[in-house]
Amino acid sequence: MxxxxxxxxxxxxxxxxxxxxxxxxxxxxxxxxxxxxxxxxxxxxxxxxxxxxxxxxxxxxxxxxxxxxxxxxxxxxxxxxxxxxxxxxxxxxxxxxxxxxxxxxxxxxxxxxxxxxxxxxxxxxxSVYGLPELHRDEIAKAHLIGNPGCYTTCSILALVPLIANKLIDTRHIIIDAKSGVSGAGRGLSLDTHFCECTENIKAYKVATHRHTSEIEQELSLVAGEEIILSFTPHLIPMKRGILSTAYADLKQKYTAGELLKIYEEYYKGEFFIRIYDEGKLPETNHVSGSNFVDIGLVVDERLNRVVVVSALDNLIKGAAGQAVQNMNIMFELDEKTGLVASGLYL
Amino acid sequence: MxxxxxxxxxxxxxxxxxxxxxxxxxxxxxxxxxxxxxxxxxxxxxxxxxxxxxxxxxxxxxxxxxxxxxxxxxxxxxxxxxxxxxxxxxxxxxxxxxxxxxxxxxxxxxxxxxxxxxxxxxxxxxSVYGLPELHRDEIAKAHLIGNPGCYTTCSILALVPLIANKLIDTRHIIIDAKSGVSGAGRGLSLDTHFCECTENIKAYKVATHRHTSEIEQELSLVAGEEIILSFTPHLIPMKRGILSTAYADLKQKYTAGELLKIYEEYYKGEFFIRIYDEGKLPETNHVSGSNFVDIGLVVDERLNRVVVVSALDNLIKGAAGQAVQNMNIMFELDEKTGLVASGLYL
Amino acid sequence: MxxxxxxxxxxxxxxxxxxxxxxxxxxxxxxxxxxxxxxxxxxxxxxxxxxxxxxxxxxxxxxxxxxxxxxxxxxxxxxxxxxxxxxxxxxxxxxxxxxxxxxxxxxxxxxxxxxxxxxxxxxxxxSVYGLPELHRDEIAKAHLIGNPGCYTTCSILALVPLIANKLIDTRHIIIDAKSGVSGAGRGLSLDTHFCECTENIKAYKVATHRHTSEIEQELSLVAGEEIILSFTPHLIPMKRGILSTAYADLKQKYTAGELLKIYEEYYKGEFFIRIYDEGKLPETNHVSGSNFVDIGLVVDERLNRVVVVSALDNLIKGAAGQAVQNMNIMFELDEKTGLVASGLYL
Amino acid sequence: MxxxxxxxxxxxxxxxxxxxxxxxxxxxxxxxxxxxxxxxxxxxxxxxxxxxxxxxxxxxxxxxxxxxxxxxxxxxxxxxxxxxxxxxxxxxxxxxxxxxxxxxxxxxxxxxxxxxxxxxxxxxxxSVYGLPELHRDEIAKAHLIGNPGCYTTCSILALVPLIANKLIDTRHIIIDAKSGVSGAGRGLSLDTHFCECTENIKAYKVATHRHTSEIEQELSLVAGEEIILSFTPHLIPMKRGILSTAYADLKQKYTAGELLKIYEEYYKGEFFIRIYDEGKLPETNHVSGSNFVDIGLVVDERLNRVVVVSALDNLIKGAAGQAVQNMNIMFELDEKTGLVASGLYL
The missing domain is CATH 3.40.50.720 (NAD(P)-binding Rossmann-like Domain)
Structure with missing residues (x-):
């Protein structure tokens, strides 16, 4: 034990x-x-x-x-x-x-x-950046893990296959993310007072949210060049879940089907990443309560732009679940141990 | 298997x-x-x-x-x-x-x-009424289980210790219950249309809800006499969870502490029933996602009336979880097998 | 002006x-x-x-x-x-x-x-108790108004016609009330932190809520004898609105239709009180955003017990709207001035 | 009348x-x-x-x-x-x-x-496109109005000052919009079933939503050249309100303060458009229940990109309120008549 x-x-x-x-x-x-x-x-x-x-x-x-x-x-x-x-x-x-x-x-x-x-x-x-899907081998040997942020995990995993395969123009990446309120923690503030956030949406820390720098660090590493991008978080009246909508211009023509195949290939064997079939997109209630990241995409052919939608539970794959996944790797357990509960949907 | x-x-x-x-x-x-x-x-x-x-x-x-x-x-x-x-x-x-x-x-x-x-x-x-805390032995031998209703489980377990010990006047029992919307199922109706039930509460089927008859059957059985009572369900803008608030007049003076001791004694060894200490009461987020029923109470000394508050997850202890608990008993497994997940709170 | x-x-x-x-x-x-x-x-x-x-x-x-x-x-x-x-x-x-x-x-x-x-x-x-439907004449002459509480207004108006007409046994009145979170105000507390109250219901201050004493004062006044009763508030995951479910034993047999006629008569000319037809009951989204109190009822013939359901907007008829109604009376304006907006429903 | x-x-x-x-x-x-x-x-x-x-x-x-x-x-x-x-x-x-x-x-x-x-x-x-802030004179003379869509009004008004003043690269406009559920109407569907949309977010009709074409028509008209853009709607667990987050690359360096001055100038005299001071952004509860469109913006200096956030009530300025505003214009009434109620905030 x-x-x-x-x-x-x-x-x-x-x-x-x-x-x-x-x-x-x-x-x-x-x-x-x-x-x-x-x-x-x-x-x-x-x-x-x-x-x-x-x-x-x-x-x-x-x-x-x-x-x-x-x-x-x-x-x-x-x-x-x-x-x-x-x-x-x-x-x-x-x-x-x-x-x-x-x-x-x-x-x-x-x-x-x-x-x-x-x-x-x-x-x-x-210290090692604890995103197993990118740094598994280092994690296995690490003594100190910097466990990734919630928005970060959701955003990075949505874009890595495009960047690793050099499919997009990295100068126009936009990530528009929406989070449930639990991401703000248990500390009291007017922002998380029930009557101020139920029946309400807002953007916050536009162009200044710290997770931007984490996303840029990891995507730059994958790209082999510096990437800077737009990241906008929004607060949504629900407890758990992040949905990230990422936009990028494709360098060449690709269909959604072709891109999805590239994603499937890139994440082959990754239990916690689920790639959606063409025509389907993730929603936060598909992942809430679980350690999964779900990813789907649409190609807007008029603009030759890809829109990648990804979802996770900010408290699990975005925090505690990923930390346990890291622990499993560090202690040479099956990475999934203790993490196979499905989301609750309801 | x-x-x-x-x-x-x-x-x-x-x-x-x-x-x-x-x-x-x-x-x-x-x-x-x-x-x-x-x-x-x-x-x-x-x-x-x-x-x-x-x-x-x-x-x-x-x-x-x-x-x-x-x-x-x-x-x-x-x-x-x-x-x-x-x-x-x-x-x-x-x-x-x-x-x-x-x-x-x-x-x-x-x-x-x-x-x-x-x-x-x-x-x-x-057929056997599948409420393990009342009918465990019969369930073990049964071939056909009638699994109890959600409101029913929450209401019966809240009142049985009072009735079994003949502590209350059974002519004035009132159960005022509040349920999340998932109890209405996946079938479409205006009642469960998002905009009609968010930011809204209503009572429904007042004095006519079918679960009334189930509650009366089981409480009458425990009492050894016919009990009829008021049961009022309400629809609450949330997914899961039932909170039941039951009122009954005490035949003699009891403190909350004394009654709680009687509950503790009555439910000794029941893993899925949690009795709250004096001064604390259940809330639905204590049980959502789990197979627990939580019970607490207050004695209104001015009126010599007890108010019993109980909570469960309508889809788990109120339906699927209890069904699995019954299965475990029927197949001679540890009753808790597959059911020990705690609620999510968040 | x-x-x-x-x-x-x-x-x-x-x-x-x-x-x-x-x-x-x-x-x-x-x-x-x-x-x-x-x-x-x-x-x-x-x-x-x-x-x-x-x-x-x-x-x-x-x-x-x-x-x-x-x-x-x-x-x-x-x-x-x-x-x-x-x-x-x-x-x-x-x-x-x-x-x-x-x-x-x-x-x-x-x-x-x-x-x-x-x-x-x-x-x-x-000082005068500022419930116009009971104390209009005194309000007109008053210099200092004690504006009633939100739960109070909703509960008193639901029961007054029964008590004034001596139709119920006043020893067994139970009021089970449910309120949106805005009633708790803008002050920060864990109880009103979004993640603690969304997808959650709880009872609070059972048998000790201060509004109990206000309800008792006014109903006793109407009854001409001291009434003490059970009042239980609950917190509901929504912003506005109170629904009150009141239970009382009828002294003689009455149908819902007969009682509703008595209510209609009692509140004749009261613009802000709406009595529902038999078979219909108020919901909070019928009144949210307005100064109305809506009242409906069911008679449980098996028990000869009446269940009265009433609803109001806790911030309007339960507070600010009623205060303006009082002001209108004190300044000899039409009582409805500035208060005729209908609820929003959505 | x-x-x-x-x-x-x-x-x-x-x-x-x-x-x-x-x-x-x-x-x-x-x-x-x-x-x-x-x-x-x-x-x-x-x-x-x-x-x-x-x-x-x-x-x-x-x-x-x-x-x-x-x-x-x-x-x-x-x-x-x-x-x-x-x-x-x-x-x-x-x-x-x-x-x-x-x-x-x-x-x-x-x-x-x-x-x-x-x-x-x-x-x-x-027929005349019924967006008073763009087509007031034609509306005054029209016999048939095509009243704009909800997303459309929110998106167009957010971008017009930038486009009219030729401040942005029109090839990279991205509009990421979030709407409450009432936009989907009263017709029953699984998408608007309470348990399917509470505690959930999703993108839908990505790259294919009809309002895209309306936005493009009006912005192209203002630009004097064809604009095509990305528009992504999302469904948010609340009743009313749309928040739109629009991204565009600035052709030259501008501070937020400079851009806001341009907006103030452009919308001078428009009662229903409120421009936010630097450092502040609209939220849907600022506009819900009212006919206002609120607009704020941030300049991301690292990317020389502007992020414009706009909010309105989809049922009012996004539909019924705007229709009444059009009627007022057509009948030569003060445009604000019957529309000056402030939002409810709560």
């Missing part, structure tokens, strides 16, 4: 980790850490877990956790784990960090988009 | 059976039957299942199914399985029926509340 | 007052007060008002406001206007208070249910 | 016409026509209207209606009014048609995108 600790266990990503890991046949949750709820039973905070995970929330005591855990998931805001993660790494505990801190190859990109100094730039050399 | 067939697999209860059974370690789904989608892959109808259940929908051929299945779940409207169920029973195939047809001991009650002749009254002698 | 001031203008009830009064042909809004947004344009806080009400939020300066206003609406939490309201009253400015402070005849009831000393008990002698 | 008739009065656009016109001080609704509900009171179909509009639905009798009405609104599916509209025109009754039939200058565009022969191509010569 893999012994795991979860830091930030009572946030929305943290509790999703607890929920998923509680069903994982090879995992024992030995420590749930929540500074705000120390001493309280986690199932009193999230009563859905009663009878399933009835553990007390602990204070953050790195030494103690390091002695009991093989791997630690840190689900805290960026910057919050700065002193903690190096200590775990030193203790030889594997770390899967769900903040933005260890997702970058180039510290200056991080510092520009996050508007802050990086606390542990030296760790960027050893 | 238990070989199962599912009739009416593309309705909301049917597909929930498929989803739950696809994760059940001792089950093989050998046949999914849907008259409306014969020949189509079930994962084309419900794309959440792609990669998990990719089976073709079959026509209803009793002979063929009977030869391949140990148990059949019939998730069809009442009356629809009239010729089918007797045939399965004759073939020695166990049947778990999710309609109202086999929930009654007294055919006249059924005929009164359903406003129709019963097609197979003789089978009522062998 | 009536010159009005609105205190607490940027809360949900306050802004609803601004919105309604901005359409009122006989009103000039001379002052909008919001301590949190002093100096900011109210249409920057609520951009729906741009081009319609572009006024700066002011600080609370009683002297200044009193000199400019004929009437002041105070939409602040209970206790918050304690020093302010007496000053306005002294200045001869009429006050319509939307908190609980001036709704009670008996200060001890207030102090018991609100758990606090009343700051201005002497004003209870002159 | 203008005497109006409404055909298709019980659809979602029809009933919105009834609701708005019932508050219009210069209008008398003399005829509401609904083939499905002939003889029933419209307030029995839409109980929000009880006490406000209690008229019987009539059969479609052109002669009778023509004799009583000055103007007729036809809110029927495209093609449905083919024999009716010419008759009204011949009778000298003004017609405002809310289908797609009379929105086109070039019949071949209509026939291509609608996949059907046009029934009355000769009327296209006299």
């Amino acid at each position: 893999i012994k795991v600790g979860i830091l930030g266990a009572t946030g929305y990503v943290g509790i999703e980790l607890v929920r998923i890991l509680s069903q994982h046949p090879q995992v024992k949750i030995v420590s749930v850490v929540s500074q705000s709820f120390v001493g309280q039973n986690i199932s009193d905070i999230y009563p859905n877990l009663r009878g399933i995970v009835d553990q007390k929330c602990e204070e953050l005591d790195v030494e103690k956790i390091a002695n009991r855990c093989d791997v630690v998931f840190t689900a805290l805001p960026h910057g919050a784990s700065k002193t903690v993660i190096p200590q775990f790494v030193q203790h030889g505990v594997k770390v899967i960090d769900l903040s933005g801190d260890f997702r970058y190859n180039d510290v200056s990109i991080y510092e520009k988009w996050y508007g802050t100094k990086h606390d542990n730039p030296e760790l960027l050399d050893i | 238990i070989k199962v067939g599912i009739l009416g697999a593309t309705g909301y209860v049917g597909i929930e059976l498929v989803r739950i059974l696809s994760q059940h370690p001792q089950v093989k789904i050998v046949s999914v039957v849907s008259q409306s989608f014969v020949g189509q892959n079930i994962s084309d109808i419900y794309p959440n299942l792609r990669g998990i259940v990719d089976q073709k929908c079959e026509e209803l051929d009793v002979e063929k199914i009977a030869n391949r299945c140990d148990v059949v779940f019939t998730a069809l409207p009442h009356g629809a399985s009239k010729t089918v169920i007797p045939q399965f029973v004759q073939h020695g195939v166990k049947v778990i029926d999710l309609s109202g047809d086999f929930r009654y001991n007294d055919v006249s009650i059924y005929e009164k509340w359903y406003g129709t002749k019963h097609d197979n009254p003789e089978l009522l002698d062998i | 009536i010159k009005v001031g609105i205190l607490g203008a940027t809360g949900y009830v306050g802004i609803e007052l601004v919105r309604i009064l901005s359409q009122h042909p006989q009103v000039k809004i001379v002052s909008v007060v919001s301590q949190s947004f002093v100096g900011q344009n109210i249409s920057d806080i609520y951009p729906n008002l741009r081009g319609i009400v572009d006024q700066k939020c002011e600080e609370l300066d009683v002297e200044k406001i009193a000199n400019r206003c004929d009437v002041v609406f105070t939409a602040l939490p209970h206790g918050a206007s304690k020093t302010v309201i007496p000053q306005f009253v002294q200045h001869g400015v009429k006050v319509i208070d939307l908190s609980g402070d001036f709704r009670y005849n008996d200060v001890s009831i207030y102090e018991k249910w609100y758990g606090t000393k009343h700051d201005n008990p002497e004003l209870l002698d002159i | 203008i005497k109006v008739g409404i055909l298709g009065a019980t659809g979602y656009v029809g009933i919105e016409l009834v609701r708005i016109l019932s508050q219009h001080p210069q209008v008398k609704i003399v005829s509401v026509v609904s083939q499905s509900f002939v003889g029933q009171n419209i307030s029995d179909i839409y109980p929000n209207l009880r006490g406000i509009v209690d008229q019987k639905c009539e059969e479609l009798d052109v002669e009778k209606i023509a004799n009583r009405c000055d103007v007729v609104f036809t809110a029927l599916p495209h093609g449905a009014s083919k024999t009716v509209i010419p008759q009204f025109v011949q009778h000298g009754v003004k017609v405002i048609d809310l289908s797609g039939d009379f929105r086109y200058n070039d019949v071949s565009i209509y026939e291509k995108w609608y996949g059907t022969k046009h029934d009355n191509p000769e009327l296209l010569d006299i």
